Amino acid sequence: MPAIHVGTPMPLPMYPGERIALLTQHGKERVIGPVLDDALGCRVEHVAGYDTDLLGTFTRDIPRAGTQLEAARRKAQMGMKLSGLPIGIASEGSFATDPYLGMFPWNIELILWIDTGRELEIVAMAQGKTNFSHLLTADWAEARGFACRSKFPDHHLVVRPDGEQDPAFRKGLSNWTELELAFSAAQAQSGEGQVFLETDMRACANPTRMETIRLAAEDLSQRIRSRCPECASPGFWKVERISGLKCSSCGEPTSETRAVIYGCINCEYRCTRELTDPPRADPRFCEYCNP
Ligand SMILES: [Zn+2]
Ligand SMILES: [Zn+2]
Known part of the structure; x- marks a missing residue:
């Protein structure tokens, strides 16, 4: 942009x-x-x-x-x-x-x-x-599939025994050897042999x-x-959207944006800018052409 x-x-x-x-x-x-x-x-x-x-x-x-x-x-x-x-x-x-x-x-x-x-x-x-995702499994092959779908190892994982609330977690796992070791350790700690894997969102x-x-x-x-x-303050930006852009086929107002209001965060000043691109709305958004 x-x-x-x-x-x-x-x-x-x-x-x-x-x-x-x-x-x-x-x-x-x-x-x-x-x-x-x-x-x-x-x-x-x-x-x-x-x-x-x-x-x-x-x-x-x-x-x-x-x-x-x-x-x-x-x-x-x-x-x-x-x-x-x-x-x-x-x-x-x-x-x-x-x-x-x-x-x-x-x-x-x-x-x-x-x-x-x-x-x-x-x-x-x-x-x-x-x-953002998680998996509870007892099967390493399933865990490996989850890791691949989660874009591991570029995207790191967190592993823990049993479920999402277990405090014994390991964060930031970033290679396959580390992941497999953490999986085995969590499985050994779990009463049911279940391991909870999730994406590391840091x-x-x-x-x-x-x-x-x-x-x-x-x-x-x-x-x-x-x-x-x-007033020259920084942060003069969009505060409201006005719908009603006219339909390119029948000319009736649609729900598409017609204008945007900009406002100052420091003083009361506001101004409205009509949008010109696109100048008309696609009839797909028109209540009359596409009810
Ligand atoms: Zn129309
Ligand atoms: Zn101002």
Whole structure:
């Protein structure tokens, strides 16, 4: 997608030389840093020294408190506190089924930018397919099939005895020898000889998720670069969609998007942009042509 500058075009970098705190222990700085540094002229700095797993894990040993946005906010604030920097960024993922058919695993990545000096909070997102899955089996051949479908070994796995709640898990399994050993050990520990395998959803263990995080960072950089025409605040972005694009066959309004309203997160300014591409809706979406 090309960069969209909805508000005032920006000849100069938005945050030249400013240091941005990014608290992560799962390698997210590798994709978030380059995207934002290039787009904003800032310097994303990796902050360590706090175990972000204490705020929730995908392996259920520590449940996440609150919403995805609240979890990201806690991480961003912790990163700013540890580094003493006034701008912080954090990302948080969640998993569901796809919004189209509700049949496939789906990943939603949220990324949050907090600028305490300007009193701004900008939220961006990306979503897409993922390999999120699990299997309970006593059979190594079945486990191997599951691993192949899960894009192992590029995508790592977690193995434990008996079921999803067993605390004796091994994360980050990343080669076949390791996986087979972990499978045998879990099977020996299990009363029923059953092994629970699941995809490791930490960013560093899952290249598909890492790419979705990169796309969320791209979305964030576009939102930050779009300034309000009224007050020049970053984050001037879409707040509402207006349906009613006319049908190309009969001319009646359809449910397709006709215009988008952009709004400022700092002042009251809003503006409506009519969409011109496509100029008319496909009759498939028309109540009259395709009831
Ligand atoms: Zn029509
Ligand atoms: Zn404004």
